[in-house]
Amino acid sequence: MPESSYLICTESPDVTQAAAVALAGLHEEMLPRPFRVRSKRMETIDTVTLEFEAADGGPPLSFQPGQFTMLYVFGVGEVPLSISGDPEAPGVLAHTVRAVGAVTNAICALVPGDSIGIRGPYGTGWPHAQGKDLLIIAGGIGLAPVRPLILNALAHRDEYFCVGLAYGSRSPGELLYTSELEAWNARGDINVQVTVDHGNPTWRGDIGVVTPLVRRLRCETDDTIAVICGPEVMMRVVARALEDRGIASNNIYVSLERNMECGIGLCGHCQFGKDFVCTDGPVFPYADVAYRLGIGAQ
Amino acid sequence: MNLADLRATSDLLSRLDDSDFASFEEVASELELQPDERLFRENDEARRFFIIVKGIVALEVARPARPPTTVQTLGDGALLGLSWRLSPHRWMWTARAMTATRLAVFDAATMRKALEQDHELDRLMWEVLATQASERLHHARIQLLDLYGKS
Numbered sequence: 001m002p003e004s005s006y007l008i009c010t011e012s013p014d015v016t017q018a019a020a021v022a023l024a025g026l027h028e029e030m031l032p033r034p035f036r037v038r039s040k041r042m043e044t045i046d047t048v049t050l051e052f053e054a055a056d057g058g059p060p061l062s063f064q065p066g067q068f069t070m071l072y073v074f075g076v077g078e079v080p081l082s083i084s085g086d087p088e089a090p091g092v093l094a095h096t097v098r099a100v101g102a103v104t105n106a107i108c109a110l111v112p113g114d115s116i117g118i119r120g121p122y123g124t125g126w127p128h129a130q131g132k133d134l135l136i137i138a139g140g141i142g143l144a145p146v147r148p149l150i151l152n153a154l155a156h157r158d159e160y161f162c163v164g165l166a167y168g169s170r171s172p173g174e175l176l177y178t179s180e181l182e183a184w185n186a187r188g189d190i191n192v193q194v195t196v197d198h199g200n201p202t203w204r205g206d207i208g209v210v211t212p213l214v215r216r217l218r219c220e221t222d223d224t225i226a227v228i229c230g231p232e233v234m235m236r237v238v239a240r241a242l243e244d245r246g247i248a249s250n251n252i253y254v255s256l257e258r259n260m261e262c263g264i265g266l267c268g269h270c271q272f273g274k275d276f277v278c279t280d281g282p283v284f285p286y287a288d289v290a291y292r293l294g295i296g297a298q
Numbered sequence: 299m300n301l302a303d304l305r306a307t308s309d310l311l312s313r314l315d316d317s318d319f320a321s322f323e324e325v326a327s328e329l330e331l332q333p334d335e336r337l338f339r340e341n342d343e344a345r346r347f348f349i350i351v352k353g354i355v356a357l358e359v360a361r362p363a364r365p366p367t368t369v370q371t372l373g374d375g376a377l378l379g380l381s382w383r384l385s386p387h388r389w390m391w392t393a394r395a396m397t398a399t400r401l402a403v404f405d406a407a408t409m410r411k412a413l414e415q416d417h418e419l420d421r422l423m424w425e426v427l428a429t430q431a432s433e434r435l436h437h438a439r440i441q442l443l444d445l446y447g448k449s
Binding site (some may be wrong): 169195 | 375443
């Protein structure tokens with residue numbers, strides 16, 4: 001018998017009752033709500049954006065940019081996925097999914113009308129940067145978790161100073177949200193810089209890593225918030241470039257990916273040093289995690 | 299050529315003192331390229347170097363029976379051309395404008411002669427070139443990791 005269960009059984013009736021209530025709460029948290037696929041859009045050859053709506057008549061799923069949900073494909077399995085939709089339209093829950101395994105392949109195969117179980121939202125969100133400069137650096141599928149932040153910043157653009165986005169992808173065909181990138185760029189109030197690792201004959205943009213683009217993102221204040229989302233190596237390199245620009249590491253935020261299973265800090269699969277990524281993250285100040293990513297001293 | 303607007307964004311110009319900056323302005327000329335226009339060709343003699351005022355320039359390598367491959371692009375403020383300072387002064391890549399591009403142009407022979415007479419400026423130039431080379435090597439290594447591929 002696990003130690004925690006033993007303790008619950010031998011404590012006083014009051015404690016036992018409290019534990020039972022807590023367990024009932026956990027049961028609720030672990031229970032997926034039924035959602036239905038409302039629309040599906042192909043982003044790239046292996047990545048789709050799905051919009052879901054609640055199918056149980058319950059309230060819309062409100063979330064903070066940066067949070068994630070657990071998506072359960074019945075009979076296949078469950079995966080954590082960052083929310084990629086507009087936080088001010090919680091009636092529609094959007095996820096951008098890349099087919100990389102059994103569950104994500106099953107999610108990408110869903111069509112409008114199909115059902116899925118969703119629990120959450122879970123985890124920490126991106127920091128509030130109102131009244132400051134906001135720099136967003138994303139790589140690959142990492143643009144999806146920052147899209148809610150971008151949409152929110154653009155919806156309340158006057159609340160920020162400079163807003164900049166640097167986005168790197170593998171190739172032009174693997175860029176996400178291409179029409180939105182063009183629309184954001186056309187606004188003129190957000191500096192959008194895009195690069196790819198490998199171009200093609202029709203590509204007229206930058207080729208190379210995302211780091212040099214960071215220099216092109218202008219800051220107006222000494223109080224800049226930078227958020228980074230992408231492969232861990234990319235985040236480390238970009239964080240270093242931001243620090244070289246004078247942005248303090250506690251104003252740099254990263255979103256980490258670990259093996260999240262329960263989403264509520266119970267199972268321990270996503271333990272990352274002293275933190276559980278599912279509850280203490282996935283968004284962390286870089287200053288708090290740099291040493292655990294192999295940078296700096298503990 | 300007036301380089302004042304470039305001074306803040308150029309790794310080279312931002313490090314020059316006022317006197318050296320004025321000398322650079324004196325010898326710089328301006329060049330405009332149309333999209334797809336070639337600036338220099340792999341293996342040709344490196345007679346000039348450039349700072350990109352505005353635009354994107356691709357460094358590409360020729361491949362047999364296939365279109366050239368771009369290995370990297372350089373944008374606003376970037377120093378374009380390292381080979382002019384390194385014997386045998388031959389371009390390692392072909393440079394082609396990807397967009398309408400404006401450049402500040404510096405004559406390599408004139409600059410090498412000036413650097414021979416000013417060791418402090420020469421040391422600074424080597425430092426800038428080494429930093430550029432180091433950064434580009436670092437970026438190339440990161441690209442080799444294929445970070446955005448399926449892991």
